[in-house]
Amino acid sequence: MKIRLDHVVKTFETFRAVRDVSLEIESGELVALLGPSGSGKTTILRMVAGLEYADGGHIYFGDQDATDIPVRDRGVGFVFQHYALFPHMTVAENIAFGMKVSRVKREKAAIEARVAELLRLVRLEGLGDRFPAQISGGQRQRVALARALSVDPKVLLLDEPFGALDANVRHDLRRWLREIHRELGITTIFVTHDQEEALDLADRVVILKDGHIIQQGTAEEVCRNPQSAFVMKFLGDANVLAAEVRDGRAYASGAAIDVSGMADGKAELYARPADLDWSAQGPGIPASITRVLDRPDGRRVLATAETGEQLEFDVEPERALQAGDGGFVTLRRAKVFALG
Amino acid sequence: MRRNVLPGLRLSLGVTLLYVGLIVVLPLVALVFKAASLGPEDYWRIVSSTRALASYRVTVLSALGATIFNLFFGLALAWVLTRYRFPGWRIVDAMVDLPFALPTAVAGISLTALFAANGWFGSILADLGVKVAYTPLGIMIAMCFTSLPFIVRTVQPVLEDLDPALEEAAQSLGGSDWTIFRKVILPLLTPALLAGVSLSFARSLGEFGAIIFIAGNQPMSTEITALLVFIRLEEYDYQAAAAIASVLLLTAFVMLALTNWMQSRALRYTVRN
Numbered sequence: 057m058k059i060r061l062d063h064v065v066k067t068f069e070t071f072r073a074v075r076d077v078s079l080e081i082e083s084g085e086l087v088a089l090l091g092p093s094g095s096g097k098t099t100i101l102r103m104v105a106g107l108e109y110a111d112g113g114h115i116y117f118g119d120q121d122a123t124d125i126p127v128r129d130r131g132v133g134f135v136f137q138h139y140a141l142f143p144h145m146t147v148a149e150n151i152a153f154g155m156k157v158s159r160v161k162r163e164k165a166a167i168e169a170r171v172a173e174l175l176r177l178v179r180l181e182g183l184g185d186r187f188p189a190q191i192s193g194g195q196r197q198r199v200a201l202a203r204a205l206s207v208d209p210k211v212l213l214l215d216e217p218f219g220a221l222d223a224n225v226r227h228d229l230r231r232w233l234r235e236i237h238r239e240l241g242i243t244t245i246f247v248t249h250d251q252e253e254a255l256d257l258a259d260r261v262v263i264l265k266d267g268h269i270i271q272q273g274t275a276e277e278v279c280r281n282p283q284s285a286f287v288m289k290f291l292g293d294a295n296v297l298a299a300e301v302r303d304g305r306a307y308a309s310g311a312a313i314d315v316s317g318m319a320d321g322k323a324e325l326y327a328r329p330a331d332l333d334w335s336a337q338g339p340g341i342p343a344s345i346t347r348v349l350d351r352p353d354g355r356r357v358l359a360t361a362e363t364g365e366q367l368e369f370d371v372e373p374e375r376a377l378q379a380g381d382g383g384f385v386t387l388r389r390a391k392v393f394a395l396g
Numbered sequence: 397m398r399r400n401v402l403p404g405l406r407l408s409l410g411v412t413l414l415y416v417g418l419i420v421v422l423p424l425v426a427l428v429f430k431a432a433s434l435g436p437e438d439y440w441r442i443v444s445s446t447r448a449l450a451s452y453r454v455t456v457l458s459a460l461g462a463t464i465f466n467l468f469f470g471l472a473l474a475w476v477l478t479r480y481r482f483p484g485w486r487i488v489d490a491m492v493d494l495p496f497a498l499p500t501a502v503a504g505i506s507l508t509a510l511f512a513a514n515g516w517f518g519s520i521l522a523d524l525g526v527k528v529a530y531t532p533l534g535i536m537i538a539m540c541f542t543s544l545p546f547i548v549r550t551v552q553p554v555l556e557d558l559d560p561a562l563e564e565a566a567q568s569l570g571g572s573d574w575t576i577f578r579k580v581i582l583p584l585l586t587p588a589l590l591a592g593v594s595l596s597f598a599r600s601l602g603e604f605g606a607i608i609f610i611a612g613n614q615p616m617s618t619e620i621t622a623l624l625v626f627i628r629l630e631e632y633d634y635q636a637a638a639a640i641a642s643v644l645l646l647t648a649f650v651m652l653a654l655t656n657w658m659q660s661r662a663l664r665y666t667v668r669n
Binding site: 061105106107126127132134138140141144145157158189203206207287293 | 397520559562564565566567568569570571572575579580583584665666667
């Protein structure tokens with residue numbers, strides 16, 4: 057099912073949660089809504105579900121205007137951040153709930169068969185008789201997904217699906233959700249504030265800030281070509297240096313980089329820790345090392361530039377560096393954004 | 397014994413158990429002993445006398461009626477107080493506790509004044525042919541009044557803690573409002589409702605002050621068991637008073653045991669492996 061949001065607006069009391077958002081999601085696509093808290097991502101998801109109503113604009117499911125269709129008739133599967141499993145029902149009863157209350161009457165045997173099928177899909181065979189309090193967080197999340205899928209939704213919506221889980225479980229579930237999506241081909245939107253999760257999982261990442269879409273695209277597009285300082289900073293660690301653009305080059309305390317086409321003026325230079333390197337001789341940004349953090353895959357170096365700016369960069373595990381060393385930080389690549 | 401973070405467990409355990417013993421258990425034991433000092437035949441004769449039987453009947457039936465009424469009304473009141481905020485909400489919320497705070501005799505006198513044939517409500521009801529004061533209906537109203545807070549105050553916190561996402565989940569799965577109430581909300585409220593019902597019923601069984609003014613206290617029709625115990629006491633017939641009181645005690649015990657059992661059944665799902 058293709059979903060289209062057309063100039064959607066939502067205000068809570070005086071807080072403008074969503075301001076004029078237009079977005080198209082293709083049938084079968086897996087889309088991440090990514091943004092900091094307060095960016096409106098969950099509100100958008102809840103409006104697509106019908107759990108909130110838009111104050112302005114329209115939401116289309118295919119060609120049908122779904123803006124005012126209540127949630128129970130909208131045919132969406134919703135997975136809540138804290139699962140929202142019915143605590144007094146067993147896992148199997150939770151999954152069967154949607155089929156039992158549906159206006160479409162089903163045979164008892166058909167419901168049981170479907171529950172068994174869904175339990176297999178989410179790899180929880182044999183846990184059907186447990187209550188939610190008796191299974192782990194990751195298992196609960198999978199029950200919540202099975203329950204959402206039980207009513208054959210046109211769209212699957214997940215609100216911070218892995219937010220409450222440990223890092224390990226999260227990693228496994230992420231891969232597993234991707235597999236399920238490939239298997240079922242259902243249009244899926246999920247909300248997250250974890251950029252790694254969005255980049256790993258989604259076909260397309262929609263980045264939101266203050267109720268607006270700031271940028272959208274594949275993981276490659278948003279990573280390689282962030283169009284604003286906000287996206288650059290939000291997607292990962294970044295060093296920021298004050299810079300000045302003159303005649304198509306940006307100059308920042310001892311380093312310079314080509315920025316052909318940019319207008320002259322004050323700017324900021326952004327570089328990922330992996331975009332910087334260290335050299336004993338110039339040219340480069342004169343700096344001294346303040347700390348070296350050893351990590352499994354290399355060494356993270358914290359340095360202070362002569363200008364007082366703090367820098368972080370990664371070097372290979374073999375590099376012998378220590379706090380107090382002086383030298384130069386060199387620039388492999390960087391993004392420059394004009395100020396103001 | 398496992399070491400505890402808070403010190404003085406043994407001491408506080410000793411002190412509290414002593415208090416429970418002195419204040420709760422000892423009087424009950426004395427009551428049972430007093431009743432037991434009658435021979436089995438005398439005991440049976442007293443507790444199964446027609447006047448006593450009539451008093452059990454009116455007490456239990458009125459308590460049952462009051463509790464059932466409060467079950468619905470108390471649930472509705474708790475629902476309104478948790479789900480809606482309206483002008484005067486704070487006042488209504490505070491008023492729920494009033495029956496606890498008010499001396500029950502005051503409640504009894506005001507209810508009698510209201511429901512007497514010439515009272516504000518009584519005169520209107522009399523025109524409709526309904527008599528409240530000096531009938532079992534009056535007893536029921538007095539019981540409703542004094543036991544209302546139990547159900548409201550046991551259900552309210554549970555309702556407040558109910559995750560709104562549960563209802564949203566049920567809605568997204570296609571459940572109608574009534575289905576959601578019946579299959580999701582009500583089962584989760586059941587333990588609290590049972591606790592409230594048992595307290596409300598127990599309170600109604602033992603209520604005295606609020607009832608005696610409105611009941612009329614006619615033996616065989618509107619005389620409650622607690623009053624019969626009081627009458628026997630005034631006659632210095634302590635053994636008979638204890639015997640009849642022991643029946644009330646037993647009823648309360650059975651009822652509390654029953655609701656505890658039902659509650660633990662309703663809470664099976666919270667038990668971890």
